[in-house]
Amino acid sequence: MILVTGATGNVGRHLVGELLCADAKVRALTRDPATARLPSEAEVARTDEMPLDGVTSIFLNPAVFWNGLGDLLERARDRGVRRVVLLSSAAALNDDPRNVVGAHHLEIERAIEETGLEWTFVRPGEFATNALVWEETIRAGEPVREPYATARSAPIHERDIAAVAARALLSDGLVGAKPVLSGPEALTHPRMVEIIGAAAGIPARFEEIPPEQARAEMLGRPYMREGLVDALLRMRAEAVDRDVEISPEVERITGRPARTFAEWAADHF
Template sequence: MFVVTGATGNVGSHVVKYLADAGAEVLALTRDPEAARLPAGVRTARTDELPLEGATALFLNPAVVWQVGPEKLLERAKSSGVRRIVMLSSSSVLDDTDPQRNPIGARHRALEDEVKATGPEWTFVRPGGFAANALQWADQIKAGDVVYGPYARAQMALIHEADMGEVAARALLTDDLVGKAPELTGPESLSFADQVRIIGEAVGRPLRYEEIPHETAREQMVGGFLTPDMADSLLRVYAELVDRSQAISPEVERITGHPGRTFAQWAADHAADFS
């Protein structure tokens, strides 16, 4: 049995879909099982109950792990006989750097180390920027035609959540990625301004990105959902990516057998979220 944490989230829902399509027995963990819309045949349970008995493999969403508590969840996995853990990590983790250079990488690396110490087979899926991060602009786009944010020319190769889910499912279903930590990107490097323009094309009206000062952006980020350290780390990355094309990883196509989904496809898939 495959257990998926964060099963109704951006990535977890795709992990569930690909496992179900493969005919696997899946238990989806979510905060509200009654509201979950998942493929037929997929069982659901509450995340905080951690029903891992009988599980052979586990997909770990870090947000869920940190919410429940790494020690509690990983100890339950060990005692339940889970033989494989596939964790959604981050490309911020640098294998040749200790300590890690930024808090995002440090936090994910610490959890990777805890997973390794638990003893099962492991795979760490390390995506870069999520295309879904563009959903942070949804309220601005619904309210008008301008998105305000930092570093308009900062470029990222954003990855569609379906590609992350497909790679994670492959790691759960096959032995191909055991002991591996593939770094994932989308197939093209786009600036924030490009991303907003493409979303405009998907929703059928012209949109533009207007750059705001670093300090203004930091205040908004810290006032939202980020710690000061994480806001500083992200803004430092954005500044370094101005007018710099991000390298494209071949891993999505190598692992799945098809090119990564474009940001335009992601925007079309999520057009309703911006309308």
């Protein structure tokens, strides 16, 4: 039995599908099973109950555990769980204590390593799904306003993250690995906005704003805390005019090229 935390999230929902297609037994955790809309083949349970009976592997989404893992890892080891696949972050490559994103993921990685369980740490960079925050603005015909117009990243489709995580859960080839994942091309936010507009069939514009204005607006969004906002803005600033390293890991692990941002936009718009 494979336990998937965050099963209704951007990655978790696709991961459940990948595992079921491989005929794996899946227990999908969600805050509200009644509204989860997960496949009937999956066993659905509540996140706060965390049932571990019969579980051999866990997909761990740290967004579910922002306030800490509690005794989850100890319980998992005691109940016979053998493997943990963590949805970590490429931010963990930067061991800067000011970077709360990287620090949070590194803390969990180290805790997992100390258990003696088998593990894989999947480290994606920028999620393409982050661009969904622009949808309402674009459809309203307003410009997307962000700082650091020339910052570059290689956004990755959530389906590719799920595909890699599925391989880590279903086979032994990634045990002890920390694959860094990216999309296949480096893009700026203005170019991403342009691609979304083309997929949606509507004009889409980008307008650069000062970082201070962006910070104030980000702090007004749900789940955005001060330290997190500052870390995100710092990472964008560091990406200005930077060469982006494109990771080959999605293709190496799954056997097919990583999906482009245009493919992601077509899927969502």
